[in-house]
Amino acid sequence: MYLTPEEEKSLSGENGEALQASTSLLVDVGEFFNAEKLISVASAHISGVSYLTGGDGLIDQLELFVNKGAKVSVPSTLNPCGMDRQNWESMYIDLAFATAQFRILQLFQDLDVSTTCSCTPYDYGHLLHKGQHVAWAESSAVAFANSFFGARTNKEDSLTVLSAAIVGKTPYYGFHLTEERKPNVEVIVDANLQEYTDYSILGEIVGKAFKKHSFTYGAIPVFRNITNPRPQEIKALGAALASFGTQLFHIEGVTPEQELIGESSLEDSISINDNMINETLDELKPQEESAITVIGCPNANLEEIKAVSDLVKGRSLKEGKEFWLFSSNALKAIAKSAGYLDILFDAGVKFIVDTCPEVMPYNKTKFKSVLTNSIKAQHYISAPSLNGLPTYVLPLRKCVEVMFQ
Known part of the structure; x- marks a missing residue:
């Protein structure tokens, strides 16, 4: 894996412990995925924030970075934590949980992360554009960034995204590469999609249908016959698909990377009708x-x-x-x-x-x-x-x- 002279200095520890640890992790990930280099990212969106999911181990990890003097080097926002900071008592949160959660948020602030605490960073602050490289970790936000905007990010985990935020770079593989963004499965929509939950159910059906495949970066559907979806409907579709590992999808005539649809080799196809939507909704009532x-x-x-x-x-x-x-x-x-x-x-x-x-x-x-x-x-x-x-x-x-x- 090629590293610039400055990246070599970071890896050797010349630029401090924080950059050494973060660069080392990114290089390990890059070499595992045969990335040729690291690339600069415009922003990071960091997951693994709630005390419910991270526990005391998250506090220990963040303290380690803070004690090494780490600071993020690109605009970095934060995924939801485990409570409303102002109204946690109205959510029936106990004091012990709240105390630990506030400690986690303070540590992120010490790293210069903007503690926005939302899973929809594209609704504020992050205005992405087609082809822009970012490092995001929240699954639904990754699907939305890749699909709605045509930005480029892999599904980072909580540790690699923090490292990417500190270094300002991420390994150049997966959805950062044009050839990996082409659709590999087709969805023909013969259903009358009316509102948010219909799109969410559509994602459930499609996610289950293509889970049997062992694509390197998951199923990448191209949807046909969807017209004029609202942003929140695309969000609902992507969030449901992300639950099954899909990080990118295309909608014919809607999403920005239309040129990739014609270049694709589709390995499977499914048609979705109203009965399938209604049957799935009936199962979940x-x-x-x-x-x-x-x-x-x-x-x-x-x-x-x-x-x-x-x-x-x-x-x-x-x-x-x-x-x-x-x-x-x-x-x-x-x-x-x-x-x-x-x-x-x-x-x-x-x-x-x-x-x-x-x-x-x-x-x-x-x-x-x-x-x-x-x-x-x-x-x-x-x-x-x-x-x-x-x-x-x-x-x-x-x-x-x-x-x-």
Whole structure:
């Protein structure tokens, strides 16, 4: 693997312990994937932030970097932590968890990371463009960056992305290479996709269908017959696909890398119809009454916030029910100025920032199951390694009907 003279100095320790450790890790990864060199990245988005997923080991790891004098060298944002920093008590978070989470966030600040704590960095700050190389780690954000913008990133893990942020570079392999971005499977959509949950279900069906293949970098679908999808619908599709390892997809006539579609060699094809969408949704419908609904996985954009406020306006929660809407601090300020927050608060909605439905600890005394409109949330909330709660899926409008009077 070729290294510049400056990279050689970093690897040998001449530029300090932090750069030595980070460069060494990136070189190891690059050599494993036969990367020819390191390339500069415009930004980093760092995952592995919640105390629920990282525990004390995350604190130890971050302290190690801080003690070595590490600082990020490119604009770097942070994935959701495990709680709303201002309103953690209203989420039934205990003091021990909150104390550990605040310690983690302080350590990231010591590294000069912007503690934005959102899984949708493209909704604030990161304006990507086609062909731009970045190092991102959040799976749904990777899929959105690669697919919606045509930017270039692999799915980094929490350690390699921090190293990339410190060095400002990442190994040149995988989705950084044009030849690896061509679609390898085809999806013909003969279904009438109406809203967010339909796209989420579509991602579930496609992810399962192509999981049998052993592609080096996962299935890269090209979708046909999808017209004028909203950004949040593309986000929902990508988030569901990412749950099955897909980091990039193309939509004929929509996404920016249309030139790659004609150059591709497709190894499999599937057609999706309305019956398949409805059958999958029927499998995921509530099997019991849930006391909580969570919306915003990935974090809700302004259009989604408005949609919720329109649906709950003038209504009130049923007794014993809670409805949590997750978004970013940046969009909370805009939602407030637009008047959406007042409507949501009047209806009893909790507007949660800094975290997401999948990496926060649920109070299992209060909540025995969860309702959502997101396949990604359903996958991860129900995972035994996280909260292990039964999680059901309904479209947003039906979620509101269940929870409000």
